[in-house]
Each structure stands twice: as C-alpha cells, then as structure tokens.
Amino acid sequence: MEDNLLLRRTAAGAVVVSGVLHLAMLGHGGALLRVGTAAMAVLCLPCAGRLWRSDSRRAWVLLAAMGTCMLAAHGWLMSRAPLVSAPVREPGSEAVAHAHGGGPDLLVDLHEPLMLIATCTAGLEVVLAGAALLMTQRGRRSAGAPSVHERRRCLHGQTTSVSDR
16 A cells, blocks of 8 residues: 555644544533543544554544544534533623633633534545545556456456456
C-alpha cells in the first residue's frame, strides 16, 4: 500500500483536534451525552496513533465511518433545541459574579462555535479518508492488482488473459 505521509499526518492531526473538541464539550447535555462525548474523546487517540504510524486501509475505513457518524450525530444534535440553555442572568448579576471571581460561562458561550468546528473537522476527516481510500485503490490497480471485474471472473472459473485488460 502506497504510503501517503502528508495525508496521514493531516488526518491524524484532525483526529486529535476532534478529541480535544470532545473534551472541551464534556460539560454539555445530559449524562448519556456526556458519557458518549467522553468515549469519543478517548477513542480518537488510538485512531490518530494508527494514522500517524502507518498507512492502514482499516484505519482509513474506520476514520471514514466515524467521521460520517459524527456528521450525522452533530446534524441531529444541532437540529434539536439547544442542549444547554444560556443561564438566566438578572441585571447586575454579572457584576456580582465578577466580584466573586466568577464570570460568564465560557464553555456555554463557545458551545455553538465548538460544535461547528467539530462538524467541519468531521467533514474534513471523511474527505481525507475518502481521498486516501481512492488513492489506495488506484495504487493497487496500477501495481497490477486484479480489478473487481477480474476477481469475479476468477471466482466464476473464467480465465483472464493480459489482452482482456
């Protein structure tokens, strides 16, 4: 399998960004969503490591599948009512919060931009995985590996000559 170093490292970086974004959004939603978000953050790391170290077809397929699932999940989550409603702030409450060392909840304020960045990152992962899988398939064909059509002929007992190609 042809080694695509730049593509692999870019994808691994995108996966790490996805993991960090999942960690940043751990405080949002109900208990089930929090557990799922934590699991996604943890599951990102081994995939990033595999992509960083080697050009594995399995890693690319897994990245494409997970990225597609993330796009679907993010679309569903973004179409629902807001997961975290902005806290009700009464007039003067911000001044009191700042005086006691608090302040506006940064993660609540950043939830929508983080979700948008996470969705774009998942889209990038799918595009990179698709490109890598296409390049791998083309590389196999140019290296003389049999095409799907040739493999079917072989399975059905038909021979393939060089002139058939």
